[in-house]
Amino acid sequence: xxxxxxxxxxxxxxxxxxxxxxxxxxxxxxxxxxxxxxxxxxxxxxxxxxxxxxxxxxxxxxxxxxxxxxxxxxxxxxxxxxxxxxxxxxxxxxxxxxxxxxxxxxxxxxxxx
Amino acid sequence: xxxxxxxxxxxxxxxxxxxxxxxxxxxxxxxxxxxxxxxxxxxxxxxxxxxxxxxxxxxxxxxxxxxxxxxxxxxxxxxxxxxxxxxxxxxxxxxxxxxxxxxxxxxxxxxx
Numbered sequence: 001x002x003x004x005x006x007x008x009x010x011x012x013x014x015x016x017x018x019x020x021x022x023x024x025x026x027x028x029x030x031x032x033x034x035x036x037x038x039x040x041x042x043x044x045x046x047x048x049x050x051x052x053x054x055x056x057x058x059x060x061x062x063x064x065x066x067x068x069x070x071x072x073x074x075x076x077x078x079x080x081x082x083x084x085x086x087x088x089x090x091x092x093x094x095x096x097x098x099x100x101x102x103x104x105x106x107x108x109x110x111x112x113x
Numbered sequence: 114x115x116x117x118x119x120x121x122x123x124x125x126x127x128x129x130x131x132x133x134x135x136x137x138x139x140x141x142x143x144x145x146x147x148x149x150x151x152x153x154x155x156x157x158x159x160x161x162x163x164x165x166x167x168x169x170x171x172x173x174x175x176x177x178x179x180x181x182x183x184x185x186x187x188x189x190x191x192x193x194x195x196x197x198x199x200x201x202x203x204x205x206x207x208x209x210x211x212x213x214x215x216x217x218x219x220x221x222x223x224x225x
Contacts, residue, residue, distance in 0.1 A: 009154075042217055043119075043215040043216050044157070044202060044204075045215075046212060046213070046214075059212075090157070091156075101147075101159050102159070102213060103158075104149075105156050106154070106155055107155065107156050109154070
C-alpha cells in the first residue's frame with residue numbers, strides 16, 4: 001500500500017533562517033507530487049506541483065522553492081523565512097491523470113518567530 | 114480572488130441530526146467537485162466527489178449535491194456522529210488546468 005511521510009511534524013524557526021521540509025512517498029512509482037500551505041483561517045493553497053524528477057511548477061510567487069531530486073522525494077525550501085511563512089504545510093500525491101484524488105501526508109506545522 | 118468559498122467557518126450539530134456543509138464556486142468551467150475531511154494535526158483525507166454531469170452522489174451517510182445553475186455544492190451527513198467532528202474542505206477541479214482549488218474549510222462539531 002502507498003504511504004506518504006513528512007518531516008518534521010513541527011518546526012519553530014526564527015525569521016531569516018533557512019527551511020527544508022521533506023516529503024517521501026512509498027509504494028507507488030512516478031507520482032504527481034504537490035506542496036500545499038494552509039494559513040490560519042484560509043483554505044489549502046497550492047504552492048508547487050511536480051509531474052516528474054526535476055519538473056517543478058510554481059503556483060504562487062514567494063520566497064519558497066521546491067525540488068524533486070528523486071522520483072518519490074519532494075523538498076520544500078527557503079533561504080530566508082518570513083513571518084508570513086508560518087502555516088501548516090502539506091505534501092500530497094496522486095497517480096497518472098488522477099488529479100482529482102490526492103492523498104495527503106500528515107503535514108508540518110511551521111511557526112516563524 | 115477566492116474561486117471557492119465556504120462561508121460558514123463553523124457548524125455545530127447534535128448527534129443523530131443532519132449536518133449540511135455548503136460551498137460556492139465562481140467558475141462554471143469547473144467539472145469535478147470533492148469533499149475532504151481533516152482532523153487536527155493530520156492531512157486531509159478524501160471523502161466523496163461528484164462530477165458536473167451529476168447532481169447527486171451518495172456514499173453511506175454522506176451525500177453530495179451539486180446545483181450547477183447556482184454554482185453551489187453541499188455535503189449532507191445523516192445521521193451525524195461525534196466522530197464526524199473535523200474540518201471539511203470542498204475542492205473543485207478544472208480539467209483544463211488539472212489543479213484542485215480548495216475552500217477555506219468549515220469546522221463541524223457533532224455534540225453527543
